[in-house]
Every structure is written in structure tokens, then in C-alpha cells.
Amino acid sequence: MSDLVSLSDVRFSYPGPGAFSLRIDSLSIARAEHVACVGPSGSGKTTLIHLIAGILVPESGEVRLGRHRISHLGNGHRRALRAREIGMVFQEFELLEYLSSLDNILLPFFVSGGLRATAEIRRRARDLADRLGVAHTLPRRPRRLSQGERQRIAIARALLGSPSLLMCDEPTGNLDPHTADTTLDLLFDQARAHDAAVLMVTHNHAILDRFDRVVDVTSLARLEPVR
């Protein structure tokens, strides 16, 4: 299995007094591999996801996404690559309250320079919503949806562009165990259907056996005081 994501000798530090720098010697994720990322709060899980997505840029080292050295690309290219290759499900879902569910699913296609919300994309958005069981919520605004429905709309948004990497930050954190299970089923099903790798940050140890691999950030990354 070829690597989709690889990090080597990455060092990143947040600015400010008392900040810590994060060092990751090596990490790779294969295509279609499902990886769970665990660790206590503040250990650098979200930073890791943001480094892979190109939201953050390391001070040194290299982050690769497919054949692209995302850590060495300019801001515009990183945005375009992120929009095209990565689907993200945020802990708080990050749906825009003034848009309908359908428009929220289509949002990356509205705002990303390289993507267009064509009729085919709209059809796919409806199809995805149907498969995730939220087709009936498409005209509604997010505030009129249940937590589970919001979750699935966020997943549909992440999957719409057929990304090669799906990154989820505590996607089941706010859900009851049953809804969390159902949501994970849907997420994995869709990821398999799109042949996408999954990197999921979670505190829920009960679901770890559903992943191909579990990465503990505390053993992967070192936090050092910034000198």
C-alpha cells in the first residue's frame, strides 16, 4: 500500500511566551487506511491534523500529501490542494447557520477557487444526503436539525468532493453511543466507497478496534518548551 500522507522531521511551534514546540520524527498513512489518533488534551492531535491539511506550516521538516510537498507549497496552492484532496469533519461540525443543509454540503464548491457546484455535483450532494439518511433535511437550516443530522450533513460535506483523505476531529464527541456507532458506520462505509483514507482524532477508546491502526500522539510527537 503506497503512502498517502507522510511527515518526516516536522517541527512546529506556536508563537508566544510559554509555548511548546511539537516535533514529529515520522508518520505515514497509506491510501484507504483508517487511522485513529489518540492522546490527552493539549498533546498536539489537532495541530497534527492542521499540519497535514496545510492549515499550519511546519518550521522545518516535510509534510507530503500524495505527490505534493504540502509543507512547501504557497498559501494559495495549499488551499486549493486542501479543497480538492481533503475532506474535514470538525468537532463542532462548523455548519453555516444562514445556509440550508444542501448549501452547507455544497459550501466547499461555492468558496473554493478550483471547484464548481455543477448540476452533477448537486445531484451527488442529494444522493449523499439520501444515503446518509438526511435527504429530508436539505431545505432546512442547521439550527432546525438534531445533533445527529448536523453530524451527517458535515460528513456529507466532507465526502462530496471524493477526497483521498478524510480527517475528522472528534466527530462523535457530542453524540450518544448509539448515534456515534451509526455515524461511524456511515463514515467508514462512505470512506470505503470513495477509497479514502481516514484520520480520526478521538477520545473514545471504545471505537478504536474499528480502525486499521491507532496512533498515540504522546509516543509519536514530542512537546518541547520553546527556547
Add this chain to the structure above:
Amino acid sequence: MRPAIWRLSFRHALAHPLRTGIIALCIGLSVFLPLTVQTLMARYRHTLTARATSTPLVAGSKGNRFDLTLTALYFRRGGVSTIPLRASEELTSDSLCVPIPLNARFTAQDVPIVAIATEYFAFRGLTPSSGTLPLRLGDCVLGSSVARRLSLAQGDHLYSDQREVYDISKPPALKMRITGVLAPSGLPDDEVIFTDLKTAWVLEGAAHGHDDPKTIDRATLLAQTESHISISGALIEYNEITPQNAASFHIHGDREALPLSAIIVLPRDEKAATILRARFNASPAWQMVVPSQVIDDLLSYVFRIKSFLDAIAILMGATTGLLIALVILLSMRLRAREMLTLNRLGCRRFTVLGMLVTEMVMIMSVGAVIGLAASAGAIALAPNLIQSL
């Protein structure tokens, strides 16, 4: 700009109706106030100046020159003392001018009755669209707007408004015959009823008609000599002038003292105008003014008020600008999380900025349209501004 940006901006504006409405109204007000004031002032200036310029001189009794000019030009009632008919006759003595005496002291259904010499119609280029100009005592012709508003036409009758209802010695309301309707002129002449000067004097009570003293009830006959008859005020005067009773109408007292509101003076030339003004203004009781100069002076007062309104408009515009800046800054703050999400989804900074700008442009456009529409409405509903002077 991508259509999707318009869509997102539009949705965001719609989702916050109160904020959007307040900004749009502020913009609308900022457009409405200066535009309406500017347009109305321009119209006001143009109308006043045009009518004043076309009227060479106006004569009347000494007093407020603004009142005199507005009475002669716009038939405004009240404020001016009367000038005797003698003044008009003196003006004709050496052929330096054509005087057009007028009396605008009465109304019918609250519409000014302007009693005027027939030369006025040729001077203003007024012609009847139906019927004729007044032919005999008690006839009147209606301005086009009056005819439309009162639903009256040639052949109908109209009563003057009685000023003294409880004093039987005062003249009764006069039933006037409408002989025609003037073609629309777009001038204040559309808003009045024209009649001849003698009819005005009947309305004044200076002239009247009644039964032949030889045939009246002897109880109303107070005194009689060979040359003079005194009749009680209880004698009923005619309140309509007909071919049968027209001959009985007569004037009491000094004919030369009959009242006029003003005299429009058409001098033969510039020199004649100068001579007339010098001669007329030498009188302690009368004055002759140049309407264009009077209106210029009046406008200078009015435009001082306009400067004040302009200052308010500028202040309001600046306040609106600051409000919009504040809203944008607060929006950016409130929408920081949304911006972060968009960034994470691959949205370019330019696109985020474009969304904010597009939304403001949309709201400002709506506000501008509201302001323009309100201004157009206000301007359309204020056609009689000059008449309300």
C-alpha cells in the same frame, strides 16, 4: 465575482433581516434627504425664477414686497393691503405700459378666485380647452387642475365662499357661471378660478344688484330724495347674475377707489420700466417691484435653509458611513469562526473579503433604491410646493 458568492452574501443578508433593514434604511435616508431637498430646491428655484422673470413689474400698496410679489405671481391671499383702481388708471395715462390689475381676495370651495383684466390670458398664453373666457359679469373660467379636482365643466355653476355668514348686510355667496376650462399650462394658473374684476367687486360688496327700488317693499326704503335712495341692509341682493338682472348691478361709492390686490405691469421698454418705477415708488402709499429681484432675495433666504439641510445630510451620510464601517468590523468579529471554517475548507481570503463587500454592496444598493423610490414619491407628491407659499 462568482454567482456562489452572491448567493452566500444574499443568504447571509436575508438571515439577518433586522441588521440588513437598519443599514438599508440608513443608506436610504442618506440618499433620500439630500436628493429630495436638492431636487425640490432646484424645482422651486426654477419655477419661481421662471415665473418671476416673465413678469416685468408688479405694483401694489406699500408693505411686504415678498407678499406683494407672491400675490401677483401665485395669487396668494392675505398679507397685502389693497391698492385702488385709480393706481392702475394712472399707469395707463402716458402709454408707458400695459397694466393688468388683479384682485385675488376671494375663494370658491377654498380655491382662489382671481379677478383679472382679460389681457392677462394673452400675457400668460392661456387659452380655453373648452368653452370661452368669461363673457359677462358673474362668469368664470376654471384652471385645468381645479376643473379636474372639483369635477366641474363648462355650463356648470360654482358658488363663491361666503366670508360673513351671520351678517346679512354683507354680500351673499355668488353663484358663478362656468364658461370654460383653461388648457393645462403647468403654471399656478391651473390652480385658480379666473373671473373679471367687476365680479370681484360684487364679491367685495362694492357692487350689487337688487330689485328696482320703485317696486320694492316700502318697509325696506329708509330714505329717498330726488338724487339718492337709502335702502335697508335687509333687502335681499341677487346672488346670481343672469341676463334678466344683469342691468340692475351697479357700483356704490367712488369707482376709482375700488380695491385691487396688485397690478402686473408690462412696460413698453426698459426705459419706460425705470420711469414707471421711479414715479410710482415716489408715492408714500404704493410700491412697484421687480419680481425677479424679489424672488432672488427670497431664494437667498430659502437657500440659507438649504445649506443647513445640506449640513444635516452630510452629517447623516458620515454617520451612515461610520455605522457601515462599524457593522463591517463587528461582522468580521462575529463571523471570525465562519471565516476560519471557510479558510479550512479551502476558501481564499479574497473570496471571504468578496463576500463581505458583496453583501454590503447589495444592502447599499437596496438602500439606495429605497432612497431613490422614496425621493421620487416625495417629489411627485410635492407638486404644489409653490402654491403652498
